[in-house]
Amino acid sequence: MSPSYIPSVRARRLARSLREFREQAELGVTAAAARLGWSQGKVSHIESARNKPNERDVHLMLNLYGVGSPDREAILSLAREAEERGWWTDYIDVLNGPYVALEDAASEIGNWDPQVIPGLLQTPDYAREIIKAGDLGKASDIERRIRARMVRQTILTREVDPPRLRVVLDAAVLGRPIGGPAVWRDQLRRLQSDAQRPNVTVQLLPQSVGTHCGLEGSLIVLRFAEPADPDVAYAEGFFGVVYMESPQQVEHCRLAFEKICEAALTPESSLELIEAAAKRRGFDHPC
Template identity: 60%
Template sequence: MTSPPYIPSVRARSLGRRLREAREAADIRVGAAAASLGWSQGKVSHIESGRNRPSERDVELLLDLYGVRRPQRDELLALAREVDRRGWWNDYTDVLHGPYVALEDAAHTVLGWAPQVVPGLLQTPEYATEIMRIAHTDDEDVERRVRARVQRQLLLTRPSSPASLHVVLSEQILHNPVGGPDVMRDQLYRLVSEAHRPNVTLQILETASGAHAGLEGMFIVLKFPAPDPDVAYVEGVHGVVYLESPQTVADCNVRFESLHKQALDSDASAELIKAVARSM
């Protein structure tokens, strides 16, 4: 039986980053580290990027090679043991791929620009079902994907440290009746309801706004507690891209700030959403 795909967590990313810093502090190149341990360069690189799950023994060997001493050594070994802790998404590896859900679940703030569809964190099950059916025809597969999406939404309501969500939506989303008028009307009222949460900010960028910073497409910025860096995420028909360079993430933050300033404020956005819902 094929083992389920590994979905790297923020803990894996954090461990990889700190191992890379330890290697660089020891002035050892990736190739030299790999040769010393009899590993491939890819194994070292994938551990450092969080794409591979390292064993505790692997981490011990790396720490020995880099000369890392206590208490930093103990901290990194403890983090290595935490990497294997299961998240809810591990039950959905048949329909969830890549690290996004694990990263999102660990973020303390999610910033998003949505030009085409309601963001997954705010979708009703019926709206999500219609979106899923565009690319997936198997009913059971669609149901699994919708259930996973509903599970994702719990990060906004979890009792301990719910994430903050700030989303700017294009007005055209409101007028695209995904699933028909009834499904769309319920979705619009769901947006109004979610916007009342203290940790949710929802704004609408009007169609008449003209040129804006989101013309190149959707993006999301995930913000984490220090010292983990922000991650930007963009998605297209042919796949997703994770942007982690400080300059690129900073650019996404600047773009979001521009969209936020150009969009209607929260109260005016809610009134617009309700007006569109009543017209259906």
């Protein structure tokens, strides 16, 4: 995927629809490219959302595939909507991959993290420590990544269709004061506050739980309100990220996340533990 382009969910839906119409026309990628007078790579990149087609290209593809009304109008409308800029376009220099666009469009976000508090609930100082720990880049890039993360968090407080966020943390995270006492105090206060938002649920998986479905690492499951947008699962590791989009893979990840939720403490008991962790460290008193 081009580092200068992160496709929105609408752009991904457009790409998927164009591929389906080609297949319905019983044309292979090579044949379609030849008929259009394009390279095979151009067709493939449009269908995988790696490149953004202009409206003229979409017209040509629909003509070739014999797509008429009302599907034609719906696809052209979708192509125009896909042109709309997302917030992430202002930070394209420090972001990569489609995750931020997918998250922005999700109606529900399920997040299991055994190591750190997730990005949507981080304070700027806590985020800085996390980013610095894994990024040896320029200080200016780190600060832009922090600003991008803070803008990203606004999806939780937007007026129209904020997503439901379900977070499960390993309770060991509460014993990992990243950034030192002052940074950790503010982060715990932020976590307490966010856990009480109407669209946010935070649960802790107690250390007394032995074998569980989250032992292999962090996991995010994104669900969408539009039936045309399939759910996506996302896992991040030391050597990169993995996106899972096949129905079987996503369903496996969804069930794994639900089992982790079932093994975790209730949101009420989890909030009590977060508050207790802050009190143990004396964070209820001024520095």
